Amino acid sequence: MSGRSERTKDTAEPPGRAGRTGPVDASTQVFVTHRNLLFTVAYEMLGSAADAEDVLQETWLRWVRVDLATVREQRSYLVRIVTRQALDRLRALGRRKETYVGPWLPEPLLTTPDVAEDVELADSVSMAMLLVLETLTPTERAVFVLREVFDVDYEEIAEAVGKSPAAVRQIAYRARSHVAARRPRGEVSPAETRAALEAFQSAVETGDLQRLIDILAPDVIALSDGGGIRHALLRPVVGADKVARLLAAGWWKRDAERSVEAVQINGGPGLLVRVGGKIDGVVAVRVENSRITGAYHVRNPEKLSRVERATAVSR
CATH class of the missing domain: 1.10.10.10 (Winged helix-like DNA-binding domain superfamily/Winged helix DNA-binding domain)
Structure with missing residues (x-):
């Protein structure tokens, strides 16, 4: 299972939206106004940007057949459509996940700094x-x-x-x-998050085992998702010592071909890993009490299209 469905259309953008500057009709304008919200609803329900885009396309096709004069609350109406479509797809995804190779992780999103500033939104998409x-x-x-x-x-x-x-x-x-x-419990300040990520990044780049143990929480959990396409852990690894040894082994260690960049992933701290200039994976981390409590490593190439440029999410 790839986590990405076959589509007859490349985008959920409504007609008149992408690459056009001319006037748009009322239905298109309403849809565009609420598009980021609708995407966020679908993504939080599905954990997959690709499937969320498919849901938006289906929502759009239903929306353009609606007589706007009969709609009292346009936002609510659109949310209702997208929820129904997402529910149908969520049930289908459950069946597909049963045959997924190794742990399944959500499709990561590169997000902008303003998402992290909205604590509730950042938590909801983490x-x-x-x-x-x-x-x-x-x-x-x-x-x-x-x-x-x-x-x-x-x-x-x-x-x-x-x-x-x-x-x-x-x-x-x-x-x-x-x-x-x-x-996860407890709010973390931006300064605390930055410090923890910087320490984590330095430790994984150098393979410093003791520094890794120091920055990891005793009950830290590491998950990785290769989707049966790329090498990844087939089961969770738990505990600071085990996770530190795994990281120190060199998966993210810097060398002539490998680079590690600090980024915002799903509203929180993360690392973007490139090998030979190409994206090899992304690591999202959870910080609590100045330590890393979770490391989520996505290597499935079919889940990495949303880490090359930022995706807009909103409430």
Whole structure:
């Protein structure tokens, strides 16, 4: 499984959007206005930018057939369409993940510094949170994302997921409790994050085992995703000593061909690894109490198209 579906269209951009400066019709303008929001909803539900783009294309095709005069709340209407399409795709993704080779990680996004400044948005698109959301059922995930991240009314969520408002409230409570028990805790200042990433980057570039052990939390977890295409860990590695030895072995060690660049990945700290000038992988890290608690290494080349230029996400 590649995590990327076959598409008949290259983009979810509506007609008149890409590369054009002429006037656009009302439907196109509304869609473009909310596009970043819709992408973020779909991405948080799916953990895949490629599938989120497919959902946007499907949403657009349905949206252009709608009579705007009959739509009272355009944003809500679009969110409802994108949620339904994402739910259908999420259920299909679950079946595809069953045959995935090794750990499955979300498709990483290169994000701009302003995303990190919105603490709630950054947390919602982080690798750590997306992995927690993977443990919810499709409906729980949709309800949690819409309610907790985008503050959508229960009545609107009910229409989007095909449940009663009362049922949605129960699902929201259950999902919120589930996530609270598993999500990373504690806010980290930008200065603390930068210091931890710089120390981590220096240690992995030099292969300094002791420096790695010092910057890693005792219960740190390392996951890597090669998708059966590139070499990667087939199971999680847990513990500072084991993870440090893995990193010191040279996967990200700097040499004449390899470079490591600090970047923003999914609203948080990360490293972009190039070999011979070409992107070889990306490492997103989770920082808590000045130490690295999670390292998420994506090498599957079919998941790396969104780390070459920044992707806009919004609430």
